[in-house]
Amino acid sequence: MAEPASHFIGVDFGGTKIYAGVFDASLECIGTARMSTKAPRGPEAVIHRIARCVADAVDECDLDAKAIAGVGIGAPGAVDPQAGKVVFAPNLPGWKDILLKKQLEQELGMRVFAENDCNVSMLGVYQVELKAKPKHALGIFMGTGIGGGVVINGEAYSGFNRAAGEVGHMVLQVGGPECGCGNHGCFEALASRTAIFKRIHTAVKQGQKTILTDRLGKDLEDMRSGDLRKAIRKGDKFVAKVIEDAAIHTGVAVGNLLNLFNPEVVVLGGGLIEALEDEMMPIITATALDHALPGTAKGIDIRACTLGDDAGITGGAVLAQRSVKKA
């Protein structure tokens, strides 16, 4: 109780889970809590669960609400940070123009700041992992979908309609596989976990042999990125080829981004990279350098994110700290 309002909370939530972390003033994480999202119950129920998850994390650290200076939350969709509003979240039923900040402030009695989840993760990577050193940096977060975060001149860059950094919907293959966005050949349709799983499912249905079915059955139920890593390490050439192709497409995407943004650092994160870093990163880096124009990539650092699953909550805490300072 001695230290009033010196801590920050970061919250990361998606279609399946809510994850909250309490951070001290030096951005050290001192406790976390997790909860399932129960997205089908709708926005009000989800916001209530987020509040419970935050309360659990605070309690976990033997703190009370008065110790919290602010909460930063990343939402999986288009967010208007001024209004604290989730404009649209494609994977959360009913999330259209939801006043997340206001409703969560009422539930928690704490100040809340909301942003797009990839922007928040990039903020965490930039501030804590990169120590805010590079002037220009890009983050690519690969999981179910593929999102990005852009830092230009040391500040999060979001463009005219706050929609910049949508790296997942950069077309790499005109006429390629259909994407969830309705277009074809997007980076996300070629290299996300969803795209990879779809390719494996289709091939298995067509008779492709793979170690994966030994373990998961012929319907490949509950397949995870880690299963792919295990299959590759056991010598499954089919799975190795699928992951190689995804890594090549990711390398082409990174090459494009080097030629367009010419950042100092590109950080790749998300569940897919976390599980398959050793398999994917060497191919991604080689392909990206091969596609960068001469001189473009000199001294540039292409690396896997070390914050892993904590990028989102760390970024949320950074967002809260920065926003409280500004206010």
Next chain:
Amino acid sequence: MAEPASHFIGVDFGGTKIYAGVFDASLECIGTARMSTKAPRGPEAVIHRIARCVADAVDECDLDAKAIAGVGIGAPGAVDPQAGKVVFAPNLPGWKDILLKKQLEQELGMRVFAENDCNVSMLGVYQVELKAKPKHALGIFMGTGIGGGVVINGEAYSGFNRAAGEVGHMVLQVGGPECGCGNHGCFEALASRTAIFKRIHTAVKQGQKTILTDRLGKDLEDMRSGDLRKAIRKGDKFVAKVIEDAAIHTGVAVGNLLNLFNPEVVVLGGGLIEALEDEMMPIITATALDHALPGTAKGIDIRACTLGDDAGITGGAVLAQRSVKKA
């Protein structure tokens, strides 16, 4: 002779021609001069010709060298503007680490500022055509190659190695046609004048019928973008299809850039757009909007450059004016 050092000169040069313009303090062009580059003669001879072209433009306006506050020049390659050095220019024989600024200052007795030509053109478009109003803007210049210029927060953005905005080498079609850069499926390999001419040449060799051969002979000698426009207007369906495909690829590229940079304005310029604006722009705009994620393109302006061939010299004058002010 009354007004000392109140004028600026912009210079645009490439593999075939040098173009210089004299501008007054309000950036009105009061006179121009043109000269062939004679690129095969090497850097020293070309720099000497640039100096002569600048002197011609000054003389054209009944001014003398004392009236010129500075010269801004755009070079077709990688430029280090601090050193005033052309690091590399792919289409100019012998241009490697050429101290353009220093050598031209010695020849002219005027202050000289050098930058990449697409960055300079974008500066002209931004300052004079867009009145420096949008915070974030992109320029795409389509001719022999495809280059770009990026403005973020009202300033030219060039990234870590001053190589940002290389839109022509964004891969849109993995495994697509070979590009001059050595990779495959770059925007430039799909939609530049070079790519379009190559496709037409190949098809004609394979027996494709087109109005173009009536006018230019079976070898299509001296074909220009304007010939394509005339052929389309006379009902040549083959040429119309080639240009439609190039416009669709350009639209995909613009859509990618909307999703990545989310600028307020995208300006398309260069000889190809100037000649085929009516044929290409409607397709480019529709395709780009179709590829932008929901919300991204709201209120965004996609337009053809009205400065045309003068974007480069105008930008050169803006560069000189800004640089003199800063110094």
